[in-house]
Amino acid sequence: MKNVLKVTALSLALAFTATAAQAEENIAFINAGYLFQNHPDRQAVADKLDAEFKPQADKLEASKKNIDDKIAAERKKIDAKVAELQKDAKNPKQRPSELQKREADIQKQQATAEEEINKLVTEHDKAAQEFQANYEKRQMEERTKLLESIQTATNKVAKDKKYTLVLDANAVVFGDGKDITEEVLKAIPKQAK
Structure with a gap:
């Protein structure tokens, strides 16, 4: 009988302690994405x-346009020479050896132009990749600063309002707490400036 009484008393004490602990929890939610x-x-x-990356972006855009213009100009030159060669090929007075020599010259010119264009494209692609990497690095630095200011504002609001736990609302399926997103948003300018 004494054991039963001790177990019952202990169970009641644990139940009251758990209830009191839950009552002391002050939980809040924020929507970090918002x-x-x-x-x-x-x-x-x-x-x-x-503003920081516009000059580089403009330079890359001009480089791309230059490459496209060069491709179009070279294609136009080659097409004109091919058309002239085809026209001359119909002339019975033209010697086949002369036609073959001109055809070889056209092919050589085309190969040289392709080589130059490929070199320009490779340089452009390398510059574009460097630009992208630099832009992403700077963007991440700035994003980190924004997130740190959100964290600082959240900590300040949580301490001021005496919240023991602040969760991201998107990570919680169900919870009984207060949404302090707007309060944190109002606190951010004081932290970020």
Whole structure:
């Protein structure tokens, strides 16, 4: 009987302790994606990156246009020479050896042009890859700064409101807590500036 009474008392004590512990938990939620999309500095950062990389992007675009123009010009030259050769081939006074020599010259010119264009394309592709890598690196640096400011603002709001746990709303299936996303969003400018 004493053992049963001890077990019952212990069970009741554990139940009250668990209930009290749950009552002390103060849980809140934030929507991190929403905070990032609506971050007060997000557009300024995007504009800053655009301004920083615009000269390089314009240079790459001009390089691409130059390559396209060179391809079109070389194709036009080759097509004109081929058409002239075909026209001369119909003339019975033309010697076959002369026609073969001109055809070989056209093929040589075409191969040289292709080699030059391939070199330009390779250089352009290398520059484009470097540009992309640099842009992604800078974008990640700026994104990290924005996320750090969100984290700082979340920590400040959580401490001020005495929340013991703050979760991302997208990671929780069900929860009984307060959504503090807007409060955190309002706290961000004070942290980010």
